[in-house]
Amino acid sequence: MDFGKVDDISKVNFNLPPDHPFTGQVLPSFKTSEPPRCYIGPPIWANKEWVGKIYPTTAKEKDFLYHYTRQFNTIELNVTHYQIPSETTIQRWVDAAAPGFRFCPKWPQSISHEYQLKGCEHLSQEFTSSVLGLGEHLGTTFLQLGPAFDTSQFHTLSAFLKQLPPNFPISVEFRHPDWFSNESIWQKTIEMLHKLGMGTVMSDVAGRRDALHMSLTSPTLTLRFVGNELHPTDFTRVDAWVQRLKGWYAQGLQTAYIFVHCGENINAPELTKYWVEQLNLHCGLSLQPPHIRPKVIQGSLF
DSSP: OOTTOOSOOTTOOOOOOOOOHHHHHHGGGGOOSSOOEEEEEOSOSOOGGGBTTTBOTTOOGGGHHHHHTTTOSEEEEGGGGTSOOOHHHHHHHHHHOOTTOEEEEBOOHIIIIISTTSSOHHHHHHHHHHHHTTGGGBOOEEEEOOTTOOGGGHHHHHHHHHTSOTTOOEEEEOOSTHHHHOHHHHHHHHHHHHHHTOEEEEEEOTTOGGGOOOOOOSSEEEEEEEEOTTOHHHHHHHHHHHHHHHHHHHHTOOEEEEEEEETTSTTHHHHHHHHHHHHHHHHOOOOOOOOOOOOOOTTTTO
């Protein structure tokens, strides 16, 4: 993902900021006796570099999704950012998905970027109806606001969210820096999301540390974690996140969706595996780590 990408990360402070005070206020209200849940995976399934690595050596491209859902339990569904899926497409995804797998569709850019959430009720209804067809395989959806969508459009955002179907799963990703620099507007925004039962998206990326706002408004975390091709800091950052999640789970967080980006994503399975192993070790989860096969280089056996 290009958002917040920098060429030189040597001077980036990757330390996690402290929780926003609102997080500590609302988490206890979500406390249940149910065990915490975590869904984690890379942001794509169509990667030919994974054939022979996490997909069978004989895997065909049309079967990549089937194999992906048997290695990971969620995906950031980026294809829906560009078009609303048809009923046939939705059914094909459902048929390919393993039990317990969750799709997390991104809202169409026609709604978020072109219409800027205004006058697009027909498209919004079409999208929500489409992804609800995923049934038990629907995780959260996430609404990525356009880079020009600033705090002056707070009421537009509020009105848009209020017209969604009741209990529709959604988390909002803010990108314009004004949302984070204006403390009173941000407080008003997270209070609004909390009242509506909707979540926020946190982005842990090198060049936009302000997007790591650490504000939870619902019992669901949506995290986009952007690594740097297995740089040593990728692993220390994961370690810090796992400890933060351990604390949040103890306070009342119920579900985490974690999307693991890693440069061109060739190495995303390795970074995801490390995430899973550390979550299991420190948070008491029982996630199945991906099985990564050593890739045979042609001629290496001779």
